[in-house]
Amino acid sequence: MHLDRSIMTEFHNKVRPGKVLILLGARRVGKSELIKAYLKDKDESTFLLLSGEDQQTVEVLQERSVVNYARLIGDRKMLIIDEAQKVDEIGLKLKVMVDHFPDVAFIATGSSVFDLTNKLGEPLVGRSNTLMLYPLAQMEFAQKETFVETKSHLEERLILGSYPELTHYKTWIDKEEYLRELTNSYLLRDILEFEGIRRADKIMDILRMLAFQIGREVNVEELAKNAKGISRNTVENYLDLLSKVFIIYKVEGFSRNLRKEITKMNRWYFYDNGIRNAVINNYNKISLRADSGQLWENYIMAERLKFLACSKRHANRYFWRTYDQQEIDLIEEEAAVLRAYEFKWSEKGKTKAPGGWSKAYPDASFNLVNPKNYLDFITT
Structure with missing residues (x-):
């Protein structure tokens, strides 16, 4: 196609x-x-x-x-x-x-x-x-898909992602094999060829840990400890390199200097769900997974990023969380306007912003994004 x-x-x-x-x-x-x-x-x-x-x-x-x-x-x-x-x-x-x-x-x-x-x-x-240039965006798939086809392909894109060559493979197994080859042979090549980088195993360890922390703040000290044998500075260097070969990207915490807001740690997302799942070697269907919420959040974050880029819109993107556990998945700041979004795989979810957010930012909008309405968020 x-x-x-x-x-x-x-x-x-x-x-x-x-x-x-x-x-x-x-x-x-x-x-x-x-x-x-x-x-x-x-x-x-x-x-x-x-x-x-x-x-x-x-x-x-x-x-x-x-x-x-x-x-x-x-x-x-x-x-x-x-x-x-x-x-x-x-x-x-x-x-x-x-x-x-x-x-x-x-x-x-x-x-x-x-x-x-x-x-x-x-x-x-x-x-x-x-x-x-990113992996294929839903607004690009829409050139050849009907609404019904788009909905039928959602599970596949949550698990196998949106790399262009996947459209040339017919079976799920063939697509899995392509993603394994892509991850193992291509995506890390630039990093491993970079002078001084010799620890492919540690880079993959870090990627696996990030894959299980979608939607949560990442503690760099903890990554270094769990990776064993590398320093905090090395972990930070690897994160920087992984972002610069377009495998992952970071989202910082939003704050207007309110005392309760958390901003010191970042959240990390994969540009593509297929790469995320290849890293952890899990291509199971949604019904067999415990991470459907993480898959949904990573997918929607990436698709929104592509949509904004394709639309030539420039918005600062953050997450929001407080020390008393109130949080919002995505805050967009565009031309001094704040928009808050919560992502839920279940179509049943809260429809109101957390009280702390509403009180601190009463003029900001708040919307829930779920499988029922997500296409409006990433294509229009």
């Missing part, structure tokens, strides 16, 4: 002569396919597509000189470098190209922020635009 990616229009708009468009996203979320779709109707003589994972490409780009790059680009109007973080000093090299070839548009894709932003960031200040 082919689905048009929701960022394609913005992608088109941001490909400009004299600029570098940086496309970021985890491995296998469809960056290369998006590039192919973009180039489909273009004359092959007008662009050059290179891969940073190809040794010949790395060697061709090695000499940082105008003469070398003029020979490489020729009369073409566009240069695309896929997995650009694999090319040493790629930021400086692209700066030379942008400065000396103002009629050429440049595109660089990458699957690791810690490499790509470090290598591209400072040299390309004022010379670049950045877009993020």
Whole structure:
């Protein structure tokens, strides 16, 4: 099933002569396919597509000189470098190209922020635009699905996630195998290739612990203790790296300095439920699971993140909890407006905000998101 990616229009708009468009996203979320779709109707003589994972490409780009790059680009109007973080000093090299070839548009894709932003960031200040590509969003599936089909696929997406290639597999077992291969062979590759990282077992231990703590504050000291043999600083470094290869992301606590509000610890979520379940090797159906609430919360958080990004809306996202155990799953702060959301897998749940929240923030809205109404929250 082919689905048009929701960022394609913005992608088109941001490909400009004299600029570098940086496309970021985890491995296998469809960056290369998006590039192919973009180039489909273009004359092959007008662009050059290179891969940073190809040794010949790395060697061709090695000499940082105008003469070398003029020979490489020729009369073409566009240069695309896929997995650009694999090319040493790629930021400086692209700066030379942008400065000396103002009629050429440049595109660089990458699957690791810690490499790509470090290598591209400072040299390309004022010379670049950045877009993020996520696993498929429900608003993208909606191109080809009826309402009934969407509802029938909900359980599968809660468990197997939304990576694009899953649409090419027909059976549940085949999709499980794909997720195992993806998790073991691709997603951690950038971290393990990073200088000084040798403990794949500890990184997986941390991911497993996070997978069981969806919706709860994460104590870094406790992670270090349970991982055994690594320090708090190492755990914090691993969390940072895992977020920069787009496996997990953090949500901070919300506070306006009320004494009872908890803000010192973060909550961590997976960008995709399938990866979360692959990490703990559990692909059981919902009826056989004890973590349906966590699956629901992680799914809704990720889908809302994709929806806001696709809609080009900028909202700060937090959780809220007090020391007397009042809590709300998601607080969005957008243009000084506060919106509170509680996520419940059961369609029966509280319809009123906690008293402490209502008293402290009387102007904020509050909504319950459950399987009955969730599509409004993540698609409109």
